[in-house]
Amino acid sequence: MNEKCTRKGTPPVKVYCLPHERAQLQADARAARKSLSTYMLNVCLGYQVRSMTDGRLIEELLRVNADLGRLGGLQKLWLTNDERTAAFGVSTIRALLAKIEATQTEVLAVVREVLMSRADRDRF
Numbered sequence: 001m002n003e004k005c006t007r008k009g010t011p012p013v014k015v016y017c018l019p020h021e022r023a024q025l026q027a028d029a030r031a032a033r034k035s036l037s038t039y040m041l042n043v044c045l046g047y048q049v050r051s052m053t054d055g056r057l058i059e060e061l062l063r064v065n066a067d068l069g070r071l072g073g074l075q076k077l078w079l080t081n082d083e084r085t086a087a088f089g090v091s092t093i094r095a096l097l098a099k100i101e102a103t104q105t106e107v108l109a110v111v112r113e114v115l116m117s118r119a120d121r122d123r124f
Contacts, residue, residue, distance in 0.1 A: 015040070057114045064107050071100045 017025070029039035032049045042049050075096060078085040 012037075057110055060110050061107065061114075064103055064110065067103050068100065068107070071096060071103065075100070
């Protein structure tokens with residue numbers, strides 16, 4: 001292939017679609033922060049198109065995971081009878097366990113959101 005050949009110098013490929021299909025393609029391209037042309041080229045060539053939503057959700061999962069790590073560390077201190085946790089009563093430990101459970105629920109909600117967003121992208 002000629003090294004000086006660019007896409008702009010080649011004829012475009014036309015795709016006929018209904019207005020609602022075009023709107024969906026444009027929305028998907030915006031979500032991936034790509035032009036419509038680049039988005040469609042990537043999809044047609046079989047490349048995985050990552051949405052910016054994926055990055056946001058992964059950051060959220062990392063934040064929640066860090067929360068779980070901190071809560072788990074606090075629980076370990078209590079279980080080893082560390083002097084720093086001597087003042088912890090049963091109500092404090094129950095509150096800690098409730099917070100861990102709530103955080104796990106939050107993780108599951110974010111995972112479901114990631115899976116649903118992927119299912120939407122994989123609909124075709």
